[in-house]
Amino acid sequence: MRVLFLTTEFPWPATGGGRLGTLSQLRILSSLPQVERIRLFSVDETEVRVDHRDELMREVSKLEVIDPVFHPVHLFRYPRYVPRVVWLRAIHGVPYVVGKWDSSVVREKLAQELGAHLFEVVWLDGLGIAHYLPLVRTLQPSARVVLRQFNVESDRFAQYARQQRGPKKLLAEMEWRASRRYERDTLRAVDAVGVVSADDVITCRELAGVEALNVPHLVPFARGPARDNPAPRFCWVGNLAWESNVRGLDWFCAEVWPRIRERLPDATLEIAGAGLRTDKVGVAIAPSSWRRPGITVLGFVDDLTTLYERSAAMVAPIVGGTGVRVKLLEAFRHGLPAVTTPDGAAGLPIQAGREAFVEGEASAFAARAVELASSNRLQQQLREAAYTFLERHNGLAEAQGVVCALLGSVPTAGHAGEVPPRFTVRDADFELHRTSRRPCAS
Numbered sequence: 344m345r346v347l348f349l350t351t352e353f354p355w356p357a358t359g360g361g362r363l364g365t366l367s368q369l370r371i372l373s374s375l376p377q378v379e380r381i382r383l384f385s386v387d388e389t390e391v392r393v394d395h396r397d398e399l400m401r402e403v404s405k406l407e408v409i410d411p412v413f414h415p416v417h418l419f420r421y422p423r424y425v426p427r428v429v430w431l432r433a434i435h436g437v438p439y440v441v442g443k444w445d446s447s448v449v450r451e452k453l454a455q456e457l458g459a460h461l462f463e464v465v466w467l468d469g470l471g472i473a474h475y476l477p478l479v480r481t482l483q484p485s486a487r488v489v490l491r492q493f494n495v496e497s498d499r500f501a502q503y504a505r506q507q508r509g510p511k512k513l514l515a516e517m518e519w520r521a522s523r524r525y526e527r528d529t530l531r532a533v534d535a536v537g538v539v540s541a542d543d544v545i546t547c548r549e550l551a552g553v554e555a556l557n558v559p560h561l562v563p564f565a566r567g568p569a570r571d572n573p574a575p576r577f578c579w580v581g582n583l584a585w586e587s588n589v590r591g592l593d594w595f596c597a598e599v600w601p602r603i604r605e606r607l608p609d610a611t612l613e614i615a616g617a618g619l620r621t622d623k624v625g626v627a628i629a630p631s632s633w634r635r636p637g638i639t640v641l642g643f644v645d646d647l648t649t650l651y652e653r654s655a656a657m658v659a660p661i662v663g664g665t666g667v668r669v670k671l672l673e674a675f676r677h678g679l680p681a682v683t684t685p686d687g688a689a690g691l692p693i694q695a696g697r698e699a700f701v702e703g704e705a706s707a708f709a710a711r712a713v714e715l716a717s718s719n720r721l722q723q724q725l726r727e728a729a730y731t732f733l734e735r736h737n738g739l740a741e742a743q744g745v746v747c748a749l750l751g752s753v754p755t756a757g758h759a760g761e762v763p764p765r766f767t768v769r770d771a772d773f774e775l776h777r778t779s780r781r782p783c784a785s
Contacts, residue, residue, distance in 0.1 A: 345461065346372055346381045350468035351444055353385040353411050355399040359582055359617065360669035364493050365468055367561040371742045373405045377752060380405050384456055386414040386449055412452050418443045438522035440496050444471040450478060457482035464489060464750060470496050473529050489749045490529065491537040491558060495546045497523035502663045527551045535749045540690030558745050560672055562737040566730055567678040569723050573655040575610040575716040580647060581670050584618030591660035591684065596633045602709035604637055607716060611637045615644040651677040655716045661687035671699065672737065675729035680722045682711045692736065698728045
C-alpha cells in the first residue's frame with residue numbers, strides 16, 4: 344500500500360500540538376506492515392532545512408519527503424494572497440479556513456505528484472488541505488481518501504462568533520455557516536474520517552451523518568523517577584498565538600496567579616511557546632497582563648526537556664477550543680502533574696483529581712495548584728495515574744487498530760509491524776515498547 348500524505352505544515356521539528364499530531368499519524372502509518380511507503384507533501388511559509396528533512400526521514404521509516412511548497416500559514420503577513428481568498432469567499436462561498444490554502448503553485452505541484460505516482464491511499468491532514476480533494480479525485484480516482492481532523496473547524500468559528508458584538512458578530516456568524524456547510528460536504532465526500540476525541544465523533548455524526556473514528560494520539564513514554572522536593576515552579580507550554588490559550592493565560596495571570604503567590608510567595612511561572620512578537624534582539628514581547636511578579640515569558644523554547652524537569656507542575660488554563668489538548672498528554676508523558684480547566688480537559692477521558700486536577704473557578708484552580716506544588720505524595724499519585732492513562736489510551740496497538748479501519752483493512756494478531764525502538768522528537772525521547780501490537784492486513 345502506497346500512501347500520499349498531504350499536510351499544511353511540515354511537521355519537523357515537532358514543536359507544537361499540530362506538528363506532534365501529524366507526526367503521530369505518520370508513525371502509526373509507517374508501523375503497519377502493509378504500508379509500503381509514505382510520500383509526504385507539505386506546504387510551509389519558511390524554507391525547510393535539509394537537515395530537518397533528513398531527521399524526519401530517519402525518525403519515520405518508509406517516509407519519502409517531497410520538497411515542501413511555499414505558501415503562507417499566517418496569511419495577513421503576505422497581503423498579496425488576501426484578494427484571492429476574498430474572491431473565493433465572495434464568489435464561490437469557500438470559507439476563510441479553507442480558502443487561505445488555495446494556491447496555483449500548490450495545485451500544480453500536487454498535480455505533478457498525483458500524475459507521476461500511483462497511490463492506494465491519499466491521507467488529508469486537516470480540512471484546509473482537503474481543498475484539493477477534487478484534484479485528488481480527478482487524478483487518482485481509485486485511491487481511498489482519508490480525512491483526519493485535528494479540530495472540528497466549524498465549532499471553532501461558532502465559539503468565536505459567540506464572543507463578538509455588532510457587525511463583527513454578523514460577519515463571524517456568516518463565516519461559521521460557510522465553514523459548517525463546507526465541512527459537512529467534505530466529511531461526506533471522503534471515504535473515511537478520523538478525529539481526535541469522542542466528542543468530535545459525535546459532532547461529525549450530528550453535522551454530516553458520518554461515523555468518524557477516534558484516532559488515539561500516539562504517546563510512547565518511559566516512566567521517569569520521582570522528583571525530590573521540587574521548588575514551587577510552574578510551567579505553561581503551548582501556542583501563544585492561539586486564542587483559547589491567550590484567553591486562558593489572561594484569566595490565569597489576572598485571577599489565579601495572585602492567589603497562588605499569596606500562599607506561595609516564592610512560586611514562579613515560566614511561559615513557553617511560539618507566536619509572540621519579538622524585539623530587535625529576539626526576546627519575546629509579553630502582553631502587559633502577563634507581566635506579574637514571579638512570571639517569566641520565555642517565548643519559543645527549542646528543547647522543553649529542562650523546563651519540564653525543573654517544574655513541579657504544569658498549569659493549562661484553556662478557555663474554549665476543540666479537539667484534544669496535546670499539552671496535557673505531553674505533561675503526562677514527562678511525568679509532570681497538571682492543573683487544567685474544563686475546556687482543557689475536554690476530549691480526554693480523564694477523571695478530575697485522578698490524572699489531573701480540573702477546576703474552572705479561580706480560587707479553586709489556585710488552591711489545587713498550591714496543593715499540588717506542596718505535596719510530593721500528590722505529585723507522585725497524579726504522575727502514576729497519568730502514566731496508566733497513556734498506557735490505556737495512547738499506545739501503539741490501539742492506534743494501529745483504528746488506522747487499519749480508516750485504511751479499509753482489518754487487524755491481524757501476531758504480526759509485528761516495523762517500529763523503530765526509539766522515537767526522538769525535539770523536546771525529548773519517546774520509548775516505543777515492542778509489545779501488544781496488532782498491525783493490520785489488507
